[in-house]
Amino acid sequence: MWFLVAMVVIGTAWLSALPYRYSSDGLSMLRVSFRHPGQIVEGCRDATEEEKKNMPDHMRTDKICSRERFPVRLVIELSGETLLDRSYTPGGLQHDWPSVAFEELGVKPGKYHLKARLYESNDSAFNFESEVEFKPGRVVVLDFGRSERKFEILSAS
Amino acid sequence: MLLNGRFGGNVTLAWLTGVILVGISLAEGLTGYFLVWDQQAQIIARELFRALDILPIFGEPLSRSLLSQSSMSNMLFFIMLFFHIMAAIGILVFVWLHVNRVARPRLAPPKPLLYATLILTALVSVVWPAKSNLQADLDAIPTQVNLDLFYLFWVPAQQIIGPVGALTLFGIGFLVVFTLPYWLRRRATPAPIVNLDFCNGCRQCYEDCPYDGIVMRPRTDGAPFAEEAVVKADGCARCGACVGACNSGAIEMDGLSLRTLQPAIEERIRALPSGGVRVLVLSCQASAGGQAGAIDGLAGVANITVPCIATVHPFLAEYGLLAGADGVLLVGCPAEGGVYRLGNQWMEQRLEGSRHPRLRSTSVWEVNPSEGNGIFTLGAGAGEIAALRALIREIASKSDPGKHEMRGTG
Ligand code: HEM
Numbered sequence A: 001m002w003f004l005v006a007m008v009v010i011g012t013a014w015l016s017a018l019p020y021r022y023s024s025d026g027l028s029m030l031r032v033s034f035r036h037p038g039q040i041v042e043g044c045r046d047a048t049e050e051e052k053k054n055m056p057d058h059m060r061t062d063k064i065c066s067r068e069r070f071p072v073r074l075v076i077e078l079s080g081e082t083l084l085d086r087s088y089t090p091g092g093l094q095h096d097w098p099s100v101a102f103e104e105l106g107v108k109p110g111k112y113h114l115k116a117r118l119y120e121s122n123d124s125a126f127n128f129e130s131e132v133e134f135k136p137g138r139v140v141v142l143d144f145g146r147s148e149r150k151f152e153i154l155s156a157s
Numbered sequence B: 001m002l003l004n005g006r007f008g009g010n011v012t013l014a015w016l017t018g019v020i021l022v023g024i025s026l027a028e029g030l031t032g033y034f035l036v037w038d039q040q041a042q043i044i045a046r047e048l049f050r051a052l053d054i055l056p057i058f059g060e061p062l063s064r065s066l067l068s069q070s071s072m073s074n075m076l077f078f079i080m081l082f083f084h085i086m087a088a089i090g091i092l093v094f095v096w097l098h099v100n101r102v103a104r105p106r107l108a109p110p111k112p113l114l115y116a117t118l119i120l121t122a123l124v125s126v127v128w129p130a131k132s133n134l135q136a137d138l139d140a141i142p143t144q145v146n147l148d149l150f151y152l153f154w155v156p157a158q159q160i161i162g163p164v165g166a167l168t169l170f171g172i173g174f175l176v177v178f179t180l181p182y183w184l185r186r187r188a189t190p191a192p193i194v195n196l197d198f199c200n201g202c203r204q205c206y207e208d209c210p211y212d213g214i215v216m217r218p219r220t221d222g223a224p225f226a227e228e229a230v231v232k233a234d235g236c237a238r239c240g241a242c243v244g245a246c247n248s249g250a251i252e253m254d255g256l257s258l259r260t261l262q263p264a265i266e267e268r269i270r271a272l273p274s275g276g277v278r279v280l281v282l283s284c285q286a287s288a289g290g291q292a293g294a295i296d297g298l299a300g301v302a303n304i305t306v307p308c309i310a311t312v313h314p315f316l317a318e319y320g321l322l323a324g325a326d327g328v329l330l331v332g333c334p335a336e337g338g339v340y341r342l343g344n345q346w347m348e349q350r351l352e353g354s355r356h357p358r359l360r361s362t363s364v365w366e367v368n369p370s371e372g373n374g375i376f377t378l379g380a381g382a383g384e385i386a387a388l389r390a391l392i393r394e395i396a397s398k399s400d401p402g403k404h405e406m407r408g409t410g
């Protein structure tokens, strides 16, 4: 029995610290994220008499407006090459919540001219440009709208 | 359990809560490792959130809380600590549920096993201490790390097949294991029935049921006893221990009772050739004696199979001798790992007289006390047929034909 228990205990101990290669050496990464509400898609119409009757007193209005938001589109370029171009659907059943993005993009280490653009509607965008160095094994973190409505590099170095 | 094929019916609750216990134990380990906040914790967080973010339950991806070292909130640690503590409490609650329908659950491991585990674990932890990896840094990519693949077995899998694949596989696996009792359910053997004409409310069946199959309730038939036994079919494993517990032969299961086994034994013994040694074997169906061909080619041996050796009332062993057997052998499962719980224990205690119903120490003993009472026991699993046959031969060689023959009757 001692032998069996010893095998189990040693086996568990062995299993508890196995060398594992999680990721190759010398990789670099751009992590980019935002949580931002797209602008509201304009679209109001007159409410019918029937609809008005069904509204609670304190919320009665003449117009019914969609609360739907534009998807937020994010475009990232590194020294002229497009790394990411994606639209993020607003959350919520009626698409009336903010869009949220979280991307991790592999980048070959080196210095780049980083350009980021975030479109909150068809004609309104936020821009960001900066020289950025991607070091091997390090992550450059680009966030939008954490404290202000602008892009911001969060990572150290 | 798996090997015994014991999942259906009354152990379903144990099965379901058992699977959940494995899940909670995993959560306990993962949240504990998270709190260390080394590179392994970083990988746990990253991969766990990557998988959870696929599910449409969180308004915002959990991964966003791992954006960067500078923006990470301490809140995350409080949440993980909370889950870590909840998991510990959950284990207690679910172990309680887990053994809810098991009578006399053995919660503590056997002493030697406990000490061996404690001492060896302590030893290994000194010789080979668990070290943390480098401190976590969300702004860096972990490369070479030491992982606890006992808890993180799913991380390599998820890296290879991606979070959607891993989560799908995990979900399907969980569902299959969780619902196994349903897929493997068998045609139910009838639960025991209590014949109130014979039941005197002695509670012995209630005491001996290893599960949750018998309840005692106030008498309903006007007989002058306080209580009567009632079988709760959904808490019953069909082991038959209650059949063997009842002195009055009030319990019958699938045609087996003190009242049906007695004539069956007599008939089988009388059918054996007289003149030679006659041995009666009563076998648990999962033991060596319950296997096809177990006694083939052994002359003068009759074998009767019962669900569990505790189905046998001790009087039946005595009766075997009275009916002309020269030796009676009761074969149960091996000491550890019986199919039904407590069967062997009850059988041994009944025979040695420390548990009701007891083997009577009258007629049989007097035949030849120096040679024992002619009743033998063996714990032998399905694979130990050779040991069983060896013991039967030994019993036969030691017995004088006809020594216990019923005198003046039959
Ligand atoms: C943290 C994990 C677990 C703990 C602490 C635990 C504990 C226990 C204990 C103390 C008993 C009573 C044993 C006895 O007195 O005979 C028991 C019985 C049982 N357990 Fe578990 N168990 C665990 C996991 C599981 C799992 C994963 C399964 C199956 C999926 C399972 C299935 C069962 C069954 C079916 C029984 C009833 C035994 C019988 O019918 O003879 N358990 N468990």
Ligand code: SF4
Residues within 6 Å of the ligand: B192, B208, B209, B210, B211, B212, B213, B214, B231, B232, B235, B236, B237, B238, B239, B240, B241, B242, B243, B253
């Ligand atoms: S057969 Fe009898 S002893 Fe066995 S579980 Fe059912 S009620 Fe309990």
Ligand code: SF4
Residues within 6 Å of the ligand: B194, B198, B199, B200, B201, B202, B203, B204, B205, B206, B228, B229, B245, B246, B247, B248, B249, B250, B251
């Ligand atoms: S052992 Fe028999 S007599 Fe006693 S309570 Fe159970 S059924 Fe009734």
